[in-house]
Amino acid sequence: MGNKSRPSELITPDELARIIEFTKDKETPCLVIDLEKIGKKYDELARAMSGVKIYYAVKANPLDEVISLLRDRGAYFDIASRFELDQLLRLNVSPERMSYGNTIKKEVDIVYAYRKGVRIYTTDSRSDIEKLSRNAPGAKVNFRLLLDGSGADWPLSKKFGAHPDMLYTLVKFAKKSGLTPYGISFHVGSQQRDIGQWDNAIALVKYLFDALKGDGILLSAINLGGGFPAQYLKPTDGVPSYADAILGYLREDFPDGGLEIMVEPGRSLVADAGIIVAEVVLIAKKSEKNKMRWVYLDIGKFNGLIETIGEAIKYPIVFPDRDGKEEWSEAVLAGPTCDSADILYEDYKYKVPNNLKEGERVYILTTGAYTMSYSSVSFNGFPPLKTHILGGV
Amino acid sequence: MGNKSRPSELITPDELARIIEFTKDKETPCLVIDLEKIGKKYDELARAMSGVKIYYAVKANPLDEVISLLRDRGAYFDIASRFELDQLLRLNVSPERMSYGNTIKKEVDIVYAYRKGVRIYTTDSRSDIEKLSRNAPGAKVNFRLLLDGSGADWPLSKKFGAHPDMLYTLVKFAKKSGLTPYGISFHVGSQQRDIGQWDNAIALVKYLFDALKGDGILLSAINLGGGFPAQYLKPTDGVPSYADAILGYLREDFPDGGLEIMVEPGRSLVADAGIIVAEVVLIAKKSEKNKMRWVYLDIGKFNGLIETIGEAIKYPIVFPDRDGKEEWSEAVLAGPTCDSADILYEDYKYKVPNNLKEGERVYILTTGAYTMSYSSVSFNGFPPLKTHILGGV
Numbered sequence: 073m074g075n076k077s078r079p080s081e082l083i084t085p086d087e088l089a090r091i092i093e094f095t096k097d098k099e100t101p102c103l104v105i106d107l108e109k110i111g112k113k114y115d116e117l118a119r120a121m122s123g124v125k126i127y128y129a130v131k132a133n134p135l136d137e138v139i140s141l142l143r144d145r146g147a148y149f150d151i152a153s154r155f156e157l158d159q160l161l162r163l164n165v166s167p168e169r170m171s172y173g174n175t176i177k178k179e180v181d182i183v184y185a186y187r188k189g190v191r192i193y194t195t196d197s198r199s200d201i202e203k204l205s206r207n208a209p210g211a212k213v214n215f216r217l218l219l220d221g222s223g224a225d226w227p228l229s230k231k232f233g234a235h236p237d238m239l240y241t242l243v244k245f246a247k248k249s250g251l252t253p254y255g256i257s258f259h260v261g262s263q264q265r266d267i268g269q270w271d272n273a274i275a276l277v278k279y280l281f282d283a284l285k286g287d288g289i290l291l292s293a294i295n296l297g298g299g300f301p302a303q304y305l306k307p308t309d310g311v312p313s314y315a316d317a318i319l320g321y322l323r324e325d326f327p328d329g330g331l332e333i334m335v336e337p338g339r340s341l342v343a344d345a346g347i348i349v350a351e352v353v354l355i356a357k358k359s360e361k362n363k364m365r366w367v368y369l370d371i372g373k374f375n376g377l378i379e380t381i382g383e384a385i386k387y388p389i390v391f392p393d394r395d396g397k398e399e400w401s402e403a404v405l406a407g408p409t410c411d412s413a414d415i416l417y418e419d420y421k422y423k424v425p426n427n428l429k430e431g432e433r434v435y436i437l438t439t440g441a442y443t444m445s446y447s448s449v450s451f452n453g454f455p456p457l458k459t460h461i462l463g464g465v
Numbered sequence: 466m467g468n469k470s471r472p473s474e475l476i477t478p479d480e481l482a483r484i485i486e487f488t489k490d491k492e493t494p495c496l497v498i499d500l501e502k503i504g505k506k507y508d509e510l511a512r513a514m515s516g517v518k519i520y521y522a523v524k525a526n527p528l529d530e531v532i533s534l535l536r537d538r539g540a541y542f543d544i545a546s547r548f549e550l551d552q553l554l555r556l557n558v559s560p561e562r563m564s565y566g567n568t569i570k571k572e573v574d575i576v577y578a579y580r581k582g583v584r585i586y587t588t589d590s591r592s593d594i595e596k597l598s599r600n601a602p603g604a605k606v607n608f609r610l611l612l613d614g615s616g617a618d619w620p621l622s623k624k625f626g627a628h629p630d631m632l633y634t635l636v637k638f639a640k641k642s643g644l645t646p647y648g649i650s651f652h653v654g655s656q657q658r659d660i661g662q663w664d665n666a667i668a669l670v671k672y673l674f675d676a677l678k679g680d681g682i683l684l685s686a687i688n689l690g691g692g693f694p695a696q697y698l699k700p701t702d703g704v705p706s707y708a709d710a711i712l713g714y715l716r717e718d719f720p721d722g723g724l725e726i727m728v729e730p731g732r733s734l735v736a737d738a739g740i741i742v743a744e745v746v747l748i749a750k751k752s753e754k755n756k757m758r759w760v761y762l763d764i765g766k767f768n769g770l771i772e773t774i775g776e777a778i779k780y781p782i783v784f785p786d787r788d789g790k791e792e793w794s795e796a797v798l799a800g801p802t803c804d805s806a807d808i809l810y811e812d813y814k815y816k817v818p819n820n821l822k823e824g825e826r827v828y829i830l831t832t833g834a835y836t837m838s839y840s841s842v843s844f845n846g847f848p849p850l851k852t853h854i855l856g857g858v
Contacts (some may be wrong), residue, residue, distance in 0.1 A: 131803055133847045155846030174745050174803050174845070176761045179824065197749035199823060218751055229805040230797075235752035261805075295772070316585040355568050356590035358611055359628035366624070368569045374839065378767075381774060381806070404623075410524055410545040410567050412622040412655075413774070430592060431572065446767065446841050449849045452524045452567070453548030456842045 073317060081390040082303055082344075088392060091347055091435060100351040100433060101371035103444055105142050106462040110346035110440075113311070114145050115336060117300075120315035124333040127171050129298055130156045132338025132441040133346070141162050142341075147199050150336045154159050155307070163186060171295075173257075173336060175200060175216055175232055175361075182207040194257055195296070196234045201242060204309050205249035212254035213246050214334075215239050217276060223269050224261025224299065225306075225354045225384055236276060247289055251276055255293025255332065256280055262339055263385070264299035265308055267317045274318075276327040293332040294322070302343030302438050304374075305386035311340055339441040346440025348376060348457070352432045354406055365403040367424055369434065370416040372407010375455040376443040377436075380416045390435040391425050398428040409452040433450065472781040475696055475737075475830050480805075481785060482738055484828060487855060493744040493826060494764035496837055498526070499855040500534050502587070502738035503833075506704070507538050510693075510730060513708035517726040520564050522691055523549045525731025525834040526739070529829040530854050532556050537735075543729045547577045554581060564688075566650075566729060568593060568609055568625055575600040587688070588651055594635060598642035602636040606639050607688050607727075608632050609667060616662050617692065618655025618777055625652065629669060633676055640682055648686025648725065649673055655732060656778070657692035658805035660700055660710045671718040687715070693728075693738030695831050698779035704733055726850045730785075734836040739833025741769060741780075744803055745825045760817055762827065765800010765807040769836040769850040773809045783828040784818050792819040802845040 091104055096197070117126060126239065127150040128142050134156065139149075143165050150173040160170060166191030172182075175196045182193070186208040193208060196216040199408055204211060218233030219280055234242060244252045256277045260269040301308040307436040322333065356366040371377055379385040389405075402421035447456040457462050476484075484497055503643060510519060520543040522536050522791040527549065532542075533778040536558050543566040544550050553563060565575075575586070579601040586601060588594055589609040597604060611626030636646045641655030649670045667687070674684055689711060694701040715726065736757035747761040764770060770776040782798075797816035840849040 079516055116478045124496040134843065134846065147706075152845040153801075153846065153847055155843070160848065164482075174801075175749075176799075176801050178744070178746050178763070197747060199748060228750055229808055229809055229811070231799055231805045232803075233751070234749075235755075237753045238751065242754065336855060346608075351571070353571050354590060356568075356592060356627075358623055358626070358631065360630045360634065362628075370571070406624055408546075408567075408569050408590070410522075410622045410625075415622055417626055418622070444842070445844045448839050449837070449842055450527065451529065453552065455548065 079390040080167060082388055087174050088390060088435065091349070091462070095349045095460070098349070098460060099458070100349050101375065101383070102114055102349050102458045102460055103376065103439060104347050104462050105135060105347065105440055106345045107137060110138060110342055111141055111145065111340045113344065114142060114147065117311055117315065117341070118437060120312040121335060124335055127173070127334055128161070128341060129173070129338030131445065132228060133342040134159065134445055135459060136163060136186045137209050138342060139165065154181050157185055157188060157190065157415070167191070171214070171334070175290055179203045179207060183371060186211065192254065195242070195246070196232060196239075198242060198245060201246045201251065202248055205246070205251055208384050209250050212252045213416065214255045214257040214293065214306065214367035215243055215253070217244075217256055217258040217273065217280075218346065219269070219273055222261075223264055223266030225304070226266065236280060237349050240280060243284055243289060243291075243419065244287060249329050253289055253291055255291050255295055255334070255433065257295030257297060259297035260299040262299055263301050263304070265301065267309070267314055270296065270318045271321045274321045274325050293334060295334040295336065298336045298338050298340070300340035302441065304438050305388050311332050343438045343441035346438065346443065348436040348439040348443065350434055350436060352428060352430050352434060354427050355428065355430055365401070365405045365424070366406060367428065368406050368408060369416070371436070372409055372416060372458070374407065374409055374411065374448045374451040375454050376405070376439070377416060378446045379442050383385055383417055386417070386420060387439060388437040390437060392433070394425055400424060401426055409454065411452070472783040472830060475781055476783060478797060481783060481828065484742070484855070485785065487657065488853070491742070491853060492851070493741050493742050493853045494768065494777040495853055495854050496769065496832060497740045497742065497853050498528060498531070499570030500530060503531060503735055504538065505738065506533055506734045507540065508649070510708065510734070513710065514728060517728055518727045520566070520727055521734060522566070522731030523553070524838065525705050525733040527552065527838055528852060529556060531735060531857055532558065540741050541697055547574050550578055550581060550583065560584070564607070564727070570596065572596045572600060579604065585647065586637070588635070589625060590634075591635060593641055594639045594644065598644055599786045600641070602643050603645055605645045607648045607650040607686065608636055608646070609650040609671070610649055610666065611673070612651055612666055614661070615654070616657055618656035618658065618697070622806050629673060632774045633673060636677055636682060637680060638682070646682055646684055648684050648688055648689030650690060650727070652690035653692040656694050656697070658694065660675045660702070663711045664714045667714045667718050672792055686727060688727040688729065691731050691732050691733070693733035695732050695834065697831050698781050714804050736834035737833045739831070739836065739838055741829040741832040741836065743827055743829060744822060745823050745827060747823065748823055758794070758817070759798045759799060759820065761801060762809070762834050764829070764850070765802055765809060767800065767802055767804065767807060767841045767844040769840050770809060771839045772798070772835050774796060776810055779810070779813060780832060781830040782815065783830060784821060785826070785828065787818055793817060794819055802847065804845070805823060
């Protein structure tokens with residue numbers, strides 16, 4: 073039965089009916105964002121991690137409405153580029169509420185951000201520290217630790233962070249360069265399923281804090297990054313149980329407290345609040361002998377679902393109006409473009425109803441994060457994914 | 466030495482100087498398209514395959530200027546969506562010069578295309594034939610054969626085409642449904658290095674032609690698809706030598722001639738005509754002990770170079786002003802976003818000059834195909850790849 077029963081646990085019949093009604097006159101594919109859910113997720117995290125500063129990772133979903141909602145909730149913001157900075161300023165988010173979390177910065181980006189008032193930066197290299205020192209004197213700096221991301225659904229690479237040996241040197245170098253060493257940051261990998269990864273990371277942070285104390289450098293912040301999960305096909309614990317465990321690890325390693333704790337949730341705040349409405353374009357078989365169906369949707373890798381690369385993220389899909397008595401069978405799911413790489417799931421065989429028809433609408437859950445902003449401008453001529461705010465026009 | 470000498474064979478010092486001068490006041494990253502080169506590529510192919518109808522695959526580079534140039538050269542066009550159809554009509558390309566090559570079509574797409582005058586369609590499934598029969602009566606239909614794409618750089622999947630046993634049944638079904646079975650089409654895979662793949666495919670086509678003749682169905686066209694190579698890092702033969710070999714295979718299997726031969730080049734016409742100008746944002750090391758450099762550019766997987774997925778396509782990169790006496794060493798190349806998957810080349814180690822500096826511009830060759838239209842709308846806030854026509858403003 074596999075994936076059959078799962079979606080129904082993630083959406084109630086009433087919620088589904090509301091989405092169907094809301095989108096019935098809208099063209100597919102489209103993404104529907106439920107702001108109320110994002111607000112609830114934020115409140116849930118804020119309660120579970122009371123006293124912790126929540127920096128929303130804007131890249132996960134940069135809709136103006138999402139930013140404004142979180143601004144009004146009192147959130148802080150993790151920005152990845154000066155373009156995101158401009159967007160936040162336009163939405164009246166003050167620069168004191170921002171952290172420039174991208175370690176890959178041009179000198180002009182730093183000049184720009186500092187001039188606009190951003191005073192917290194993340195770094196992981198000597199060269200970036202030199203640029204910060206020239207253009208952001210006195211700024212607070214978080215130093216990003218390199219972790220290997222095991223246990224995460226969306227693969228983490230060595231792209232960000234430096235090994236502890238190098239990080240230790242970098243903190244001392246930043247201090248000497250007139251910057252304010254502020255804290256250690258890390259990221260355990262997106263959609264991290266192994267809570268123990270935070271334990272390992274916090275232990276490493278503790279080791280670095282102690283080593284640097286020996287050099288007279290007192291760090292005052294820990295940036296726990298993101299990685300909290302959303303509810304995709306494979307069940308995960310909820311954010312509160314992650315929060316409990318992580319706060320426990322912190323108390324163990326830092327019993328005296330007094331530290332500024334930052335988190336940078338993106339996916340976990342917005343993913344569950346998004347549903348993509350798509351249409352079945354074509355159902356085909358490839359051979360007289362092989363009965364495997366190919367189900368082509370009007371959404372694929374290049375107009376919103378790029379996170380299906382390597383079949384990393386498995387979105388729950390709802391096929392409405394099934395009474396549970398139909399036969400279901402395995403199918404390959406693919407997108408609408410002429411690109412042969414535009415396949416959603418082939419290794420992992422989704423089960424779809426045998427009576428699925430072309431022209432039917434299907435509802436792809438947990439698509440509020442990393443979908444519309446990844447969308448291609450016009451690949452194969454297809455327009456970028458349209459977004460609607462639930463309850464809006 | 467590996468990739469060091471290769472770029473210089475692909476661009477002359479004068480050409481490079483012209484690109485540098487043309488872009489010196491333009492922001493990076495940007496793509497420069499040399500229309501003259503596309504014209505030459507088209508003429509070269511038209512000469513090498515005289516009598517063959519060239520259907521340009523619009524998806525490879527849908528710039529208006531590229532379409533207009535090929536329109537004036539007399540080209541035909543392979544379209545992937547009704548959006549591409551609209552673009553071509555806007556540019557005064559008549560629908561008789563179009564073939565709707567995407568086998569994944571909504572019923573409304575067919576209604577629309579037929580009403581606008583498109584009369585050639587590619588299909589590979591019973592259901593698509595039913596839709597064509599209802600909405601495009603009498604249209605010419607090409608039937609796409611499923612090939613496995615071995616030998617191609619950009620992986621081919623089973624997404625398109627049907628096995629010969631099924632294709633045979635589909636042609637008969639289309640005939641019975643009031644459509645005009647026109648020809649067999651196939652695609653050997655993009656950037657196909659093994660010319661022998663066309664030989665195998667044409668032999669299969671011959672087999673289908675003969676079998677259908679036994680049923681009284683005379684097909685009149687062969688659509689050889691695309692797959693002709695562009696000049697990436699690994700050298701390939703030029704298009705004329707592919708053309709010679711393919712025409713030879715056709716003569717062997719179809720000695721009587723009299724067939725309409727279609728080709729659908731995309732990449733091979735436009736890739737070599739594009740150069741992306743990018744800036745080195747950051748050069749970093751990850752550890753005191755490991756000397757591997759990470760070179761971060763302002764272009765990556767999500768603002769133009771998505772074909773580096775799986776490191777499938779290896780773009781030649783030029784580092785200007787090197788006199789050949791510098792030391793070069795291996796580096797990882799990555800993009801500017803906060804996404805850990807935004808790495809261009811890690812398994813394949815590019816060599817870059819040891820004296821490479823942040824802020825320097827590098828020139829990524831053979832980027833005229835499948836770059837700007839794949840670009841994300843705003844991932845991490847970064848704008849889509851900007852394009853300039855060489856010699857334009």
